[in-house]
Amino acid sequence: MFPLKNDNIALRSAQMHSRAALLSLHAIFLVAACLSSCAKKKHMVSRLPASAARVSSTEVGLASWYGYPYHGRVAANGEVYDMEKMTAAHRTLPFGTWVRVTNMQNGKTVEVRITDRGPFIAGRVIDLSRAAARDIELIGPGVAQVRIDLIASRSAPAMLPLPGPSAAPVIAGWFAVQVGAFQDRERAESLRAELGRQYGTARVVYRDGKPAMWRVLVGIEKTMDAANLLAQKLQVEVGSGFVVRLDDVVVTAPARAD
Numbered sequence: 001m002f003p004l005k006n007d008n009i010a011l012r013s014a015q016m017h018s019r020a021a022l023l024s025l026h027a028i029f030l031v032a033a034c035l036s037s038c039a040k041k042k043h044m045v046s047r048l049p050a051s052a053a054r055v056s057s058t059e060v061g062l063a064s065w066y067g068y069p070y071h072g073r074v075a076a077n078g079e080v081y082d083m084e085k086m087t088a089a090h091r092t093l094p095f096g097t098w099v100r101v102t103n104m105q106n107g108k109t110v111e112v113r114i115t116d117r118g119p120f121i122a123g124r125v126i127d128l129s130r131a132a133a134r135d136i137e138l139i140g141p142g143v144a145q146v147r148i149d150l151i152a153s154r155s156a157p158a159m160l161p162l163p164g165p166s167a168a169p170v171i172a173g174w175f176a177v178q179v180g181a182f183q184d185r186e187r188a189e190s191l192r193a194e195l196g197r198q199y200g201t202a203r204v205v206y207r208d209g210k211p212a213m214w215r216v217l218v219g220i221e222k223t224m225d226a227a228n229l230l231a232q233k234l235q236v237e238v239g240s241g242f243v244v245r246l247d248d249v250v251v252t253a254p255a256r257a258d
Contacts, residue, residue, distance in 0.1 A: 058147060062125060062145060068083075092173075101132070101136065104145045173246075175244065175245055177243055
């Protein structure tokens with residue numbers, strides 16, 4: 001009997017060692033799986049910023065809105081303007097740019113896509129569609145102080161900086177300075193000729209509306225910084241001037257002075 005008892009004890013001991021070994025292997029597999037999962041999650045997180053929206057620049061100024069008679073007309077980007085869609089006009093941002101507009105008086109926000117050019121009034125920075133203006137309670141007052149946050153996304157990976165201090169990335173573009181807008185084309189042409197002789201390049205651009213306006217643009221600059229310097233000079237010498245983007249500029253054949 002004693003040898004049998006010893007054999008049983010030995011067998012039980014071997015089984016216990018075997019179970020312990022299996023448990024150790026199982027624990028190792030669990031740790032390895034956890035580490036592998038964590039590594040995958042970490043790798044996935046590193047890709048998120050490429051597609052996630054982020055705010056890259058800010059501008060503060062007056063916003064207004066526009067409806068009739070522009071509703072149903074072709075906007076500057078070629079689309080038909082629908083005042084019930086979330087769109088806006090801006091003087092320098094590329095078409096298709098999305099911005100978040102915050103009414104600084106009530107904190108309400110709306111996100112809009114830039115499809116048009118304007119407002120061509122000193123001190124104003126953006127013209128909202130009627131639908132967008134309604135969302136931030138701008139319909140009644142007509143004009144309000146707003147903050148514009150530039151939204152960068154996968155669909156618009158590189159953006160021009162908004163006017164003013166900014167560390168946003170820059171892409172190539174052509175800019176001019178608007179120094180006046182007239183209902184009388186002859187007055188616009190007279191100013192264009194005078195400033196063309198002085199600054200080398202100036203042109204008159206027709207703006208449809210009620211009333212229709214003839215805008216006088218001076219210069220042709222490749223960067224916002226250069227255009228801002230020209231605007232400062234014109235503000236001193238002429239009394240007005242703000243930067244606008246030239247969407248249809250022909251670089252090889254700029255307008256000539258008379």
